[in-house]
Amino acid sequence: MSDKNGNRFAEESLNNNHIEDNKQLNDLGKLSELRSLLLGIEEPQLNRFYEKLDNPQVDAEDISGILPEAIVLRTMKDEQLSEAMVPTVEQAIQSSVKKDINILSQAIFPIIGPATRKAIASALDEMLQSFNYALEHSLSPQSLKWRIEAKQTGKSFAEVVLLRTLVYRVEQVFLIDKQSGLMLQHVVAPKIEAQDPSLVSAMLTAIQDFVKDSFNVRKHEGLHTLEFGELTIWIEQGPSSVLAGIIRGNAPEDLRLVFQDAIEKIHLLLGREFKNFSGDTEQFAASKPYLEACLESHYKNPNKTRYIYAWASVGALAIALGTWGVFEYRENKRWNNYVQKLQAQPGIVVTKTGKRNGNYFVAGMRDPLAIEPKSLIKQANLNPKKLDFQWQPFLSLERKFVIKRAAKLLQNPKTVTLKLDNNGVLQATGSATREWILSAREKEPSLSLLGITEYQDKTLKDLDIDQLNTYKKEIEEILVLFEQGTTKLLTGETEKLSILSSKVQNLIDAGNSLEKDVSVEISGHTDTEGDFEANIKLSQKRARSILNYLTSQGIDKNRLTTKALGDQNILRPESTPEDKKVNRRVSFKVIIDDVAK
Amino acid sequence: MLQKKICMVGAFATGKTSLVAKFVYSIFSEKYQTTVGVKIDRKTVKVKEQELNLILWDLYGEDEFQKLRTSYLRGSSGFLLVADGTRKSTLQTALELQERVEGSIGKVPFILVLNKWDLQDEWELDAESIEAIESKGWIVIKTSAKTGLNVEEIFYTLATKILEE
Numbered sequence: 001m002s003d004k005n006g007n008r009f010a011e012e013s014l015n016n017n018h019i020e021d022n023k024q025l026n027d028l029g030k031l032s033e034l035r036s037l038l039l040g041i042e043e044p045q046l047n048r049f050y051e052k053l054d055n056p057q058v059d060a061e062d063i064s065g066i067l068p069e070a071i072v073l074r075t076m077k078d079e080q081l082s083e084a085m086v087p088t089v090e091q092a093i094q095s096s097v098k099k100d101i102n103i104l105s106q107a108i109f110p111i112i113g114p115a116t117r118k119a120i121a122s123a124l125d126e127m128l129q130s131f132n133y134a135l136e137h138s139l140s141p142q143s144l145k146w147r148i149e150a151k152q153t154g155k156s157f158a159e160v161v162l163l164r165t166l167v168y169r170v171e172q173v174f175l176i177d178k179q180s181g182l183m184l185q186h187v188v189a190p191k192i193e194a195q196d197p198s199l200v201s202a203m204l205t206a207i208q209d210f211v212k213d214s215f216n217v218r219k220h221e222g223l224h225t226l227e228f229g230e231l232t233i234w235i236e237q238g239p240s241s242v243l244a245g246i247i248r249g250n251a252p253e254d255l256r257l258v259f260q261d262a263i264e265k266i267h268l269l270l271g272r273e274f275k276n277f278s279g280d281t282e283q284f285a286a287s288k289p290y291l292e293a294c295l296e297s298h299y300k301n302p303n304k305t306r307y308i309y310a311w312a313s314v315g316a317l318a319i320a321l322g323t324w325g326v327f328e329y330r331e332n333k334r335w336n337n338y339v340q341k342l343q344a345q346p347g348i349v350v351t352k353t354g355k356r357n358g359n360y361f362v363a364g365m366r367d368p369l370a371i372e373p374k375s376l377i378k379q380a381n382l383n384p385k386k387l388d389f390q391w392q393p394f395l396s397l398e399r400k401f402v403i404k405r406a407a408k409l410l411q412n413p414k415t416v417t418l419k420l421d422n423n424g425v426l427q428a429t430g431s432a433t434r435e436w437i438l439s440a441r442e443k444e445p446s447l448s449l450l451g452i453t454e455y456q457d458k459t460l461k462d463l464d465i466d467q468l469n470t471y472k473k474e475i476e477e478i479l480v481l482f483e484q485g486t487t488k489l490l491t492g493e494t495e496k497l498s499i500l501s502s503k504v505q506n507l508i509d510a511g512n513s514l515e516k517d518v519s520v521e522i523s524g525h526t527d528t529e530g531d532f533e534a535n536i537k538l539s540q541k542r543a544r545s546i547l548n549y550l551t552s553q554g555i556d557k558n559r560l561t562t563k564a565l566g567d568q569n570i571l572r573p574e575s576t577p578e579d580k581k582v583n584r585r586v587s588f589k590v591i592i593d594d595v596a597k
Numbered sequence: 598m599l600q601k602k603i604c605m606v607g608a609f610a611t612g613k614t615s616l617v618a619k620f621v622y623s624i625f626s627e628k629y630q631t632t633v634g635v636k637i638d639r640k641t642v643k644v645k646e647q648e649l650n651l652i653l654w655d656l657y658g659e660d661e662f663q664k665l666r667t668s669y670l671r672g673s674s675g676f677l678l679v680a681d682g683t684r685k686s687t688l689q690t691a692l693e694l695q696e697r698v699e700g701s702i703g704k705v706p707f708i709l710v711l712n713k714w715d716l717q718d719e720w721e722l723d724a725e726s727i728e729a730i731e732s733k734g735w736i737v738i739k740t741s742a743k744t745g746l747n748v749e750e751i752f753y754t755l756a757t758k759i760l761e762e
Contacts, residue, residue, distance in 0.1 A: 182601075196622065198650060199637050206637065206654070
């Protein structure tokens with residue numbers, strides 16, 4: 001202290017006399033040098049030291065130097081610093097959110113995705129575990145007992161399985177005011193039914209008081225455990241409140257540490273609220289996370305490899321459902337195609353389709369002339385045994401059916417073609433005997449019953465035996481002429497062939513109408529040039545070439561015959577080349593017979 | 598929600614339990630009173646737009662065999678002192694109990710409830726003694742557990758007094 005005073009004195013002298021002579025300055029300098037030599041301390045350092053002593057307040061710069069290390073050391077020691085910082089950090093977050101929500105959103109965005117996935121995976125895992133337990137025990141002898149229990153208690157089988165494989169589960173946790181027994185906070189595990197927690201809290205307090213009063217326990221001792229059957233109540237005492245956990249099963253002693261930790265943290269966090277408590281329990285909402293941390297549970301055989309039961313079952317179920325789905329889809333598609341096809345058929349009207357007793361059914365109306373619906377089943381790849389039909393008969397006015405019915409009524413010969421137009425007018429074309437034409441006209445009133453509005457036969461040719469003979473005569477008058485020694489027609493003869501073809505067809509039609517068997521004999525001829533055999537062959541070739549032409553024009557081959565006459569039946573004596581030309585010919589003979597009945 | 602602990606004390610068979618039976622929410626049976634010595638009920642009242650949960654500790658009626666367990670009174674915000682109007686002795690017990698309660702938990706709002714008003718023919722309490730009690734600043738309310746007379750009133754009045762404290 002004397003040094004300090006001496007120094008001050010020296011400094012004051014220096015300040016007061018700095019304008020005085022240099023001699024004094026030199027003396028002071030020497031004095032400082034001497035002090036430095038004696039004490040070993042540099043003067044600037046000493047001055048800073050004095051400044052610190054004069055100003056006892058710690059400045060921010062000093063704290064900033066030691067704060068990080070101090071935080072690390074305290075965090076390593078215990079959790080009190082973290083707990084104490086919670087309200088400040090919460091307030092800081094609230095302020096940040098109020099100020100600009102985007103900053104915090106952007107900061108936590110990268111962790112939201114993984115956290116969500118983890119939560120979902122965890123929930124799925126728990127669900128699978130529960131499912132697995134249920135499956136694993138569903139076929140054991142014990143399961144029968146549990147099923148009976150489930151029936152008796154009204155719980156689900158899975159619930160009973162979980163209950164019976166339970167080691168322990170904290171079902172409810174109460175935070176109770178020690179003084180009044182009022183419930184400050186209460187949490188309950190999922191799917192647990194809880195009675196009114198405020199009444200239970202009060203009763204628990206009363207029971208504690210009852211035990212204390214009845215058994216003369218020391219004032220500060222409290223009730224720690226209550227047991228009733230498979231239920232245990234653990235009570236942890238805090239300075240102002242108690243934490244009571246309702247546990248089913250046998251909890252390990254380690255769980256007490258969790259309870260103790262929770263009550264300690266709650267008191268650290270809400271010390272002021274406990275002190276000022278006057279019935280408002282909302283201010284204890286902050287204790288909820290600590291209480292929820294106490295809701296632990298533990299089940300037997302949590303062996304993950306057993307998940308194979310659940311996975312196998314889920315997999316088998318998925319495969320079965322998938323296969324069933326594919327077959328069902330395919331069958332439905334086939335069924336729809338079949339119904340569509342059926343609806344497109346003339347003479348069929350589908351009014352209702354569906355499935356009944358596992359079988360498909362079709363109901364509607366069907367014309368007796370329409371296609372048989374069962375004949376389409378094979379095409380649709382459907383099982384005929386799984387199809388039921390309900391048809392009501394009706395007469396369709398489809399053109400196809402009307403013509404069919406008219407033909408049946410009129411008994412028209414093949415030479416008559418029936419056509420029905422959009423106005424319901426039936427037209428008969430071709431040729432027929434007078435007898436048939438008259439009989440058809442007589443049946444016109446009956447045709448109206450089939451939906452025909454009018455019958456017309458104006459273009460129908462009236463045939464009789466005279467007409468047939470006319471055709472015969474016309475055909476037999478035709479001669480087709482050839483060049484000498486070949487089967488090549490003379491110029492201009494080709495046109496005769498088309499006329500011939502038309503007349504032969506008319507002849508055959510007329511023969512059919514008159515029920516006559518008509519045929520045409522084609523005779524080949526040569527002139528007298530050349531030897532006999534060569535002429536026979538040539539005449540055969542000529543007759544054959546005409547036959548080929550007629551059949552190529554659609555004339556029935558069975559109606560045609562050929563004959564080779566060579567030069568045996570010349571038409572004219574050959575005195576001029578013109579006579580020879582006429583002899584190189586093919587002639588026709590029509591044979592008419594009655595049809596053998 | 599605001600919660601308050603209320604105790605109900607009085608001599609044996611003054612009708613404490615019957616008084617509230619129809620007017621409160623309960624999950625415990627009456628045998629708790631004879632075993633543990635208290636039965637807990639809940640009554641929700643609305644005072645000046647504020648809902649208040651009264652946790653009602655219905656204490657076993659004091660008789661020659663069993664004394665009041667004062668530990669049950671701890672933390673009470675108020676109490677109902679119940680006497681049977683047809684038995685004068687129960688009023689005396691109530692007065693003694695009031696002193697003991699106050700000695701145990703200090704001064705808190707309370708109401709003297711004179712029950713069984715439906716039995717006026719058998720009424721033993723005279724108007725003078727009631728007036729004398731009222732003159733001390735006590736609130737005295739006549740009730741009937743049988744007819745429900747003033748039952749809601751006692752809860753409402755006590756809750757109001759507690760909130761005024």
